[in-house]
Every structure is written in C-alpha cells, then in structure tokens.
Amino acid sequence: MTTLPLAGTGVTAARGFRAAGVTAGIKASGTPDLALVVNDGPALAAAGVFTSNRIKAAPVLWSQQVLKGGLVSAVVLNSGGANACTGPLGFQDTHATAERVAEALDCNAGEVAVCSTGLIGERLPMEKLLPGVDQAALALAADGGEAAAVAIKTTDTVHKTASATVGGWTVGGMAKGAGMLAPGLATMLVVLTTDAAVDSPGLDAALRAATRTTFDRIDSDGCMSTNDTVLLLASGASGITPDPEEFAEAVRAVSADLARQLIGDAEGASKDIRIDVTGAATENDALEVARSVARNNLLKCAVHGEDPNWGRVLSAIGTTAAAFDPDSLDVAINGVWVCxxxxxxxxxxxxxxxxxxxxxxxxxxxxxxxATVWTNDLTADYVHENSAYST
Amino acid sequence: MTTLPLAGTGVTAARGFRAAGVTAGIKASGTPDLALVVNDGPALAAAGVFTSNRIKAAPVLWSQQVLKGGLVSAVVLNSGGANACTGPLGFQDTHATAERVAEALDCNAGEVAVCSTGLIGERLPMEKLLPGVDQAALALAADGGEAAAVAIKTTDTVHKTASATVGGWTVGGMAKGAGMLAPGLATMLVVLTTDAAVDSPGLDAALRAATRTTFDRIDSDGCMSTNDTVLLLASGASGITPDPEEFAEAVRAVSADLARQLIGDAEGASKDIRIDVTGAATENDALEVARSVARNNLLKCAVHGEDPNWGRVLSAIGTTAAAFDPDSLDVAINGVWVCxxxxxxxxxxxxxxxxxxxxxxxxxxxxxxxATVWTNDLTADYVHENSAYST
Structure with a gap:
C-alpha cells in the first residue's frame, strides 16, 4: 500500500468530501459537539452497519431507512445526547435534523444519515442543535476532517482519524468511542469515505467484511450501545474503479487502524489486551473463546495488576462450547507459555x-x-468514570 | 415453618452429623483452612450439583464420581488452594485426601467427597493437608458446624450458616464464596445436611429445584469457577420421612438464605442488587433478561455511583432474544418507574x-x-482485590 500526501485528514482525505465540526452548545462543557460530512460526488453511493442491540436509538432507526436507498449525500453527527429511548418525539427530532441539513445543503432529507452519542433517555436541545446545523454547513471545508473528528468526541481523550491511499484512490475515516459489540458509555460512531468509484453493493460487501474482523472484534466492556453506527460513503471523485479485493483490503486496513485507536483510548484503561486464539476447530470457536476471555472481569483485573494469572484464562475458556480437550490447552502471556x-x-x-x-x-x-479480539483491563478509573456519568 | 432450638449450627444443626474446622497450614495467613463434615447415619444418602465449567478442578472430578453412588460418609473441604489445572498429580492429591479421611474415620474412600477453593494452577501442600485431616478427625464435634464454616472462608469477610426446622426434622448448611454461575475468585462451596429420612433420588430432586432458583441466580461478576460444589447429605437420624414438597421447600429456604448471605458478602461490593423481571413470555426469557442486566458492567458502576441510570437497563435488555416490544418496556428503580x-x-x-x-x-x-437474579455493584475495591490476588 502506497501512502501519498493527502488534501485533508480523516473523512476529507478522499476527494469529493467536505466536512466541519462546530460547537452548537449541546454539550454543557462548551466543546465542539456537531459534525457534518458532505459528499460532493459525482457519486453518492453508501453502505452502513448498525448496532445489533434491539433497543435502537432514533438516529439508528432513521439511518437504517436512509441506507436502504444506498445513497447518502451527508452525515450529521452530534455528541452530547444519544437520542435513545426518547419515543416518537425523539424520532421527530432526528427527522427534523435531517430536514435542516437537506435545507442547508439543498439535498434530499432521505439521503441524510444521522448519528448521535451521549446519555440515553433525554431529548436533544433542538433549539441549539438546528442552528448548529446551519453553522456547520457554513463551515464546510475540504480540510474539515479533523474538526469533524473532534466534534464527535464524548469521553474520548483524543480524536481518531485514519486513511490509506492505493494507486489513485483513497479511503479515509474518523471514529469515536470504545467498542462495537462493546462500547462503554462511549457509543462507537465511524464514518469512512472514499473517492473510489464503487457502487452501494460493492461498498456494503467491503464494509461488512472489514467490520467483521475489526470493529466487531474490539470489546472494551461487553456492553452494547443503542447507537453504534459505521458508514462508508463513496464519491467516485477519483474516477477510478478499484479491484474489489484491493478496495476491501484498504477499507479493512483503515478500519483496523481506527479500531486499534479506539481500544487504545478506552475509558479508564491502563492496558490494551490482545487475545489471540489459535488451533481452533472453526473460526466461530476461536471467536467464542476469544470473546469469553475478553469479557472476564477477573482476568481484566488481573492484567491491571500485572498478574499473569492464567487460571483466569482457563476458567473463561471452560465456559464456552468450543471444541477442545481441557488437558490439551496451552496459554501464553506475552510470549511465555505459562500453561x-x-x-x-x-x-x-x-x-x-x-x-x-x-x-x-x-x-x-x-x-x-x-481469531483475535482486543479488550482492555478493568480499572478503578473505569469504575469511577462510569459511576459518575449522568449525575 | 417452625424454628426450634438446635444442637449445633450450620451443618451440625441436623442430627446425625459432626463437623470440625482446623488450621492445617495450607493458607499462608495461618487462619483455619480445613473442614470435615461427617454423616453418622443411620443413612448416608447424598446428592450434589457441580460447576458447569468444562475446566473442572480435581476435587470436582472426584466428587462427581463419589456422588454417582448416592452415598457420602464425609466431606473434606480445604481453602488455600483450588487444586484446579493441576493434571494427574493433582487428581492423585484429591484421591489421597479422600483415602486419608477414610482411614481416619474407618469408612470407604469412595464415599468421601472432596472440595477445594483457592488459587488455580498450584499443587496443594499435601505434607500439611494430610496431617490436617487427622487433626480434623480428632476435633469432630456435634457442635462443630461453626468451626467448619469458618475454615472454608477465602476472601469471605464472615462465615455463612443457615438452618430450618420443620416438624421433627431439620435442614442446615454452610456456604462460602460469592456466586454459583458467577463466583469471583471465591469459588462457591455449599454443604447442606438434614436428619430427615430421604433417599438419594429424593435429595437430588430437592437440591436441583432449590439450586435452580437460589445459587444459580446469584451472579456477582459473571465469572464461573472451576470448583463450585453444592452437596446435600441426609442422615435420617430424625426417623421422619417428610412430605417431599415440604422437604423441597425447606431445602430451598436454607439455600435462599445462604445465597443471600453470599451476595451480601461479595468481593468489594457496596450494594446488593436484586433484579426482578416480570411480564415475561417464559421463565427462560425472564431469566435471560435478568442475567443480562446483572452482568452489565456499566449498570453495576452506575448503581455504585447511586445513579438511577435506567438507560443502562434498557441497553442490557436489548441484547437479549427475549420476547418484548422496545416501546412497551417499563423499568423501576427502588419502586420509582423511571422508564x-x-x-x-x-x-x-x-x-x-x-x-x-x-x-x-x-x-x-x-x-x-x-425471575429474580441477585448481583452486586462494581467497585474500585473489586478491581483492587482482584488485581492483587495471586501476586
């Protein structure tokens, strides 16, 4: 993979995109809280994957409908409120947000995806959010990817962007949060963009393949958000239709980069833990074992205490239905085969x-x-951060 | 249920049993670490349930064989070492322990159940444990139930006993640990005794029914031990064969009492959390939802922070396959219907x-x-206790 100098970073690394991040006043902290990403085409192809939680936030329900059409002109994202468990009025708020974006950009509201992150069960301050949309539309810039990445942060300590350029086309993206199957209070939101000419089914295939082995395999605390969203937008501005495998690999590489950044910034964590399961009968077996180990609070505490307590690993493996003989299990910690x-x-x-x-x-x-799954250690800081969140 | 004055407490509340707890020197702390419970008959009927973890400690593998015979003369329990993941030599250690008990009591080693709790992956100090068995046999007493309960403690801050007397017969018991499907480093060990005249299949039915709604429904941290064991021994010393339903209810009541004590003493906990799920289509649905809520680290942190964050409850419910409509869910916290x-x-x-x-x-x-499931909050103390365990 060749990396070339890029015009912008993150979602504006690829040609055909503008972005902005502004302070609408949704967050009490007064930090940036509204981001807008616009696809200037010529193509508007898009694909998305969403949380599998059955309690879905209003923006997820809305964006799932938008993505069925396979076309996305713009994505509007807010931090400072999840707009989840807010009923029909909450859904109206999402709809009104998309309409305001459509007005400001002169596009179709049915092609505007919406993402929200923050506390569950509270309505969004629309009197602040809607003017924020207008403000963001005015601030759109071809190098606005960084500002957009900053505006979607919640408990993130740093903003996250990545990009890869292959031949004459680029895949870029931004992310916030701490997991996919397992975000903390930090819902995971990801927007990927490309100037490659790929249609919606092609984007969908590449995105699902990439997500399956990257965002789906980071698990900071086993909890699943109501708002998780990963979008991939293609402008076709490079004029190049890449080889499908080469394109899928670029999407995977950018996704893996962002996923690794998410784990590295997980709430309260002092260790990043990579769990490699080998010698499994099937990939599903390997994944079940890796997830079981990743979700074991006792192991996560032991790693925090720098205690190579392999008994915790075996106990976790023993709770799975994977094929193995208990007397044949080997476990290494940082390369030492302690079991x-x-x-x-x-x-x-x-x-x-x-x-x-x-x-x-x-x-x-x-x-x-x-299979490989990433997680973090369990720390007193995690407890502190999550026991003092909404109050 | 009538409660009458009892000769002993815990496992010696029922007639026909003697018990002892001694310091064999297995624990570095120098506190009691070996318990012996003896059934003096006339009957030796018994039943047991064991961890469903596929990584089973040597004493679990041994005791499962013993219980197949339906007869138990004695139970020997040690704290200070789990004897799990110790291979064939570890199994020989368990066997040798049972043989030493059989010698001391002049009974059949095939009727001696063995339980161990402590760190995984280390051999037991047999040069200390075996003389401890002899010492315990000499200390056996009709009021030794309390000493036995003390000797099986690991991180328990208090010892746990309970009993119920119905008509002319009694069910008593002792427990240690912090969960069944979910013990922390604290494996759950429970020994129940009765002087009722009940055969092994009758004990098995009563024990499984009781366990299903008590020990199986406490979940302190979602982790499952390699050593969990619940035994029920009947001496028949009362000469009374109780009504099966009345007997099952007494076993359930004593089990519920001990289970509640275990949750109340869970590692690092500052809150005991009862999760009541109502209005479910099936009991399995109710249980799946209750367990999902009980295992949600974010909710457990929120409760620790005294934050009535019902969004965490809904997020957890949304990860289950139970029948429900997201727009029909009601959630109360301490009686207030916040959702x-x-x-x-x-x-x-x-x-x-x-x-x-x-x-x-x-x-x-x-x-x-x-369905009801009990759990605890997640605290910095839990992290501290479990990050500094084996080192």
Whole structure:
C-alpha cells in the first residue's frame, strides 16, 4: 500500500468530501459537539452497519431507512445526547435534523444519515442543535476532517482519524468511542469515505467484511450501545474503479487502524489486551473463546495488576462450547507459555507484564482456525468514570 | 415453618452429623483452612450439583464420581488452594485426601467427597493437608458446624450458616464464596445436611429445584469457577420421612438464605442488587433478561455511583432474544418507574439509591412469567482485590 500526501485528514482525505465540526452548545462543557460530512460526488453511493442491540436509538432507526436507498449525500453527527429511548418525539427530532441539513445543503432529507452519542433517555436541545446545523454547513471545508473528528468526541481523550491511499484512490475515516459489540458509555460512531468509484453493493460487501474482523472484534466492556453506527460513503471523485479485493483490503486496513485507536483510548484503561486464539476447530470457536476471555472481569483485573494469572484464562475458556480437550490447552502471556497441557507450564515470573500492550495466546489444539479480539483491563478509573456519568 | 432450638449450627444443626474446622497450614495467613463434615447415619444418602465449567478442578472430578453412588460418609473441604489445572498429580492429591479421611474415620474412600477453593494452577501442600485431616478427625464435634464454616472462608469477610426446622426434622448448611454461575475468585462451596429420612433420588430432586432458583441466580461478576460444589447429605437420624414438597421447600429456604448471605458478602461490593423481571413470555426469557442486566458492567458502576441510570437497563435488555416490544418496556428503580413505555417516565430524582439493597424491576409486558437474579455493584475495591490476588 502506497501512502501519498493527502488534501485533508480523516473523512476529507478522499476527494469529493467536505466536512466541519462546530460547537452548537449541546454539550454543557462548551466543546465542539456537531459534525457534518458532505459528499460532493459525482457519486453518492453508501453502505452502513448498525448496532445489533434491539433497543435502537432514533438516529439508528432513521439511518437504517436512509441506507436502504444506498445513497447518502451527508452525515450529521452530534455528541452530547444519544437520542435513545426518547419515543416518537425523539424520532421527530432526528427527522427534523435531517430536514435542516437537506435545507442547508439543498439535498434530499432521505439521503441524510444521522448519528448521535451521549446519555440515553433525554431529548436533544433542538433549539441549539438546528442552528448548529446551519453553522456547520457554513463551515464546510475540504480540510474539515479533523474538526469533524473532534466534534464527535464524548469521553474520548483524543480524536481518531485514519486513511490509506492505493494507486489513485483513497479511503479515509474518523471514529469515536470504545467498542462495537462493546462500547462503554462511549457509543462507537465511524464514518469512512472514499473517492473510489464503487457502487452501494460493492461498498456494503467491503464494509461488512472489514467490520467483521475489526470493529466487531474490539470489546472494551461487553456492553452494547443503542447507537453504534459505521458508514462508508463513496464519491467516485477519483474516477477510478478499484479491484474489489484491493478496495476491501484498504477499507479493512483503515478500519483496523481506527479500531486499534479506539481500544487504545478506552475509558479508564491502563492496558490494551490482545487475545489471540489459535488451533481452533472453526473460526466461530476461536471467536467464542476469544470473546469469553475478553469479557472476564477477573482476568481484566488481573492484567491491571500485572498478574499473569492464567487460571483466569482457563476458567473463561471452560465456559464456552468450543471444541477442545481441557488437558490439551496451552496459554501464553506475552510470549511465555505459562500453561501447557492444561496445567502449570513455564515460570510465570518470566512474564513481563509492564508494557501497555499485553498479548494472551490460547492454543486449543483442535484445528487450524484463529481469531483475535482486543479488550482492555478493568480499572478503578473505569469504575469511577462510569459511576459518575449522568449525575 | 417452625424454628426450634438446635444442637449445633450450620451443618451440625441436623442430627446425625459432626463437623470440625482446623488450621492445617495450607493458607499462608495461618487462619483455619480445613473442614470435615461427617454423616453418622443411620443413612448416608447424598446428592450434589457441580460447576458447569468444562475446566473442572480435581476435587470436582472426584466428587462427581463419589456422588454417582448416592452415598457420602464425609466431606473434606480445604481453602488455600483450588487444586484446579493441576493434571494427574493433582487428581492423585484429591484421591489421597479422600483415602486419608477414610482411614481416619474407618469408612470407604469412595464415599468421601472432596472440595477445594483457592488459587488455580498450584499443587496443594499435601505434607500439611494430610496431617490436617487427622487433626480434623480428632476435633469432630456435634457442635462443630461453626468451626467448619469458618475454615472454608477465602476472601469471605464472615462465615455463612443457615438452618430450618420443620416438624421433627431439620435442614442446615454452610456456604462460602460469592456466586454459583458467577463466583469471583471465591469459588462457591455449599454443604447442606438434614436428619430427615430421604433417599438419594429424593435429595437430588430437592437440591436441583432449590439450586435452580437460589445459587444459580446469584451472579456477582459473571465469572464461573472451576470448583463450585453444592452437596446435600441426609442422615435420617430424625426417623421422619417428610412430605417431599415440604422437604423441597425447606431445602430451598436454607439455600435462599445462604445465597443471600453470599451476595451480601461479595468481593468489594457496596450494594446488593436484586433484579426482578416480570411480564415475561417464559421463565427462560425472564431469566435471560435478568442475567443480562446483572452482568452489565456499566449498570453495576452506575448503581455504585447511586445513579438511577435506567438507560443502562434498557441497553442490557436489548441484547437479549427475549420476547418484548422496545416501546412497551417499563423499568423501576427502588419502586420509582423511571422508564415507562421505553422512554423517560417518573422523575429520576425521586429514586432513593442510598440503601445497601437496590431493586431494579423490568416489566416486559409480554406475558406472566417472572425471575429474580441477585448481583452486586462494581467497585474500585473489586478491581483492587482482584488485581492483587495471586501476586
């Protein structure tokens, strides 16, 4: 993959896009809270994946309908309020937001996707949000990707952008939050853009493949948001139709970059934990085992305490239905095989737990399939941040 | 239920049992760490339920075999080491422990159940444990139930006993730990005894029914131990064969009492959280929803912060496959219906979160089935206790 100098960063790295991030006053903190991303074409192709939580926020219900048409002219995103569990009036608020964007940009409201993130169960301050839309429309710029990425932050400590340029086309994007299947209070919102000429079905295939092995495999705390949204918009402004596999790989690479940034900024975390499961009978088995380990609070505490407690890993593996023989399990922590054949292996004192990144490898000795899931340690800071959120 | 004065407490509340708790030196702390419970008959009927974790400790594998025979003369329990993931040599240690008990009591080693709790992956110090067995056999007493309950503590701050006397027979018991499907580092061990004349299949039926709605419905941190064991032993010393339903209810009541004590003493907890799900289409639906809410780290943090954050409850419900309409969900926190019809209900400021016990009620409006699950809040103390465990 060749990386070339780019006009903008994040969602404006690809040609044919403008973006803005402004302070509408939705957040009490007075920091930027409204972002707008506009596709200037010539194409308006788009694809999206959304939370599998059955309690879906109004903007998710709206955007799912928009994406069925396969065309997106603009995406408007707000932090400072999730607009979830707000009933029919909350849905009207989302609709009104899309209409205001359509007015400001002279496009069709049915082609405006909406994303929201923040506290559940409260209506959005529309008297601030709607003027914010007008303000953002005026601020749109070909190098506005960074401002947009800043405006969607909630508890994120840094904004997240990434891009990859292959031949004459680019995939770029921005993200906020701390997980997909598992965002904390931080819903995950991602907008990816490309100037490649790819139609909506092609975008959908690339996005689903990328999400399956990136955003779907970060799991900061096992909790699933009502608002998670990942969008991919194509302007076709490069005039180039890429090889589908090459395009899918670029989307995957940018998604993986953003996913890694999300885990690195998860709430209260002091360690990033990569769980590699190898030797599984199937990829699903590998994934079930990796997720079970990733969601084990006791292990997450042990890693926080820099304790190579492999018993926690085995206990977690034992709760799954994956194919394995308990007496054949091997577990390594940061490369030291502390558990061999289901019992004590190499000296646990050889494990260096001091790096920020901790790698746990579990070999099931049941086949050749593998999977990797990322998570974080469980810390007193996580407890503090999430016990003092809405009050 | 009539409660009469009892000879002993806990496992010696019922006639026909002796018990002891001694310091064998297994624990570095020098506190009691070995308990022995002996059934003096005339009957030796028994039943047991064990962890569903596929990684089972040596004492679980051994005791499962013992219980297949339906007869138990004695139970030996040690704290200070789980004897899990210790391979064939660990299993030999369990076997040798049972043999030593059989020698000391002149009974059949195949009728000696063994329970262990403590760190995974380390061999037990048999040179200390085996003399401890002899010491415990000498200390056996008809009022030894309390000493036995003390000797099985690990991170428990108090020992737990309970009993119920109905007509002329008694059910008593002791417990340690913090969960069943969900013990922390604290494996759950429970020994129940009765002087009622009930055969092994009758005990098994009563025990499974009781466990299903008590120990199986406490979930302190979603983690499942390799060592969980619940045993019920009947001496028949009362000479009375009770009505099966009355007997089952007494076993359930004692189990519920012990389960409530376990939740009240869970690691680092500052709140006990009861989750009542009502209006479910089936009991399984109610249970799935209750467990999902109980395992939501974000909700557990919010309760710790005394924040009536009902959005966390809805997010958790939304991850289940239970029958419900998102727009029909009602949620109450300590009696205040803060969420009605899937959106903001009564004023959240009316909720008093200050009591130790917090009750969350979710009405699915999908039927008449109900279920209750108990859990705890997630605290910095939990993180501290579990990040500094083995090191």
């Amino acid at each position: 061999r054949s289901g019992q004590t292996g190499d000296d646990r004192n050889l494990v260096d737990m001091s790096p920020r990144e901790v790698v746990i490898t579990a070999d099931l000795h049941a086949g050749n399939a593998t | 009605r019809s899937g959106q903001t209900g009564d004023d959240r400021n009316l909720v008093d979160m200050s009591p130790r016990e917090v009750v969350i009620t979710a009405d699915l409006h999908a039927g008449n089935a109900t």
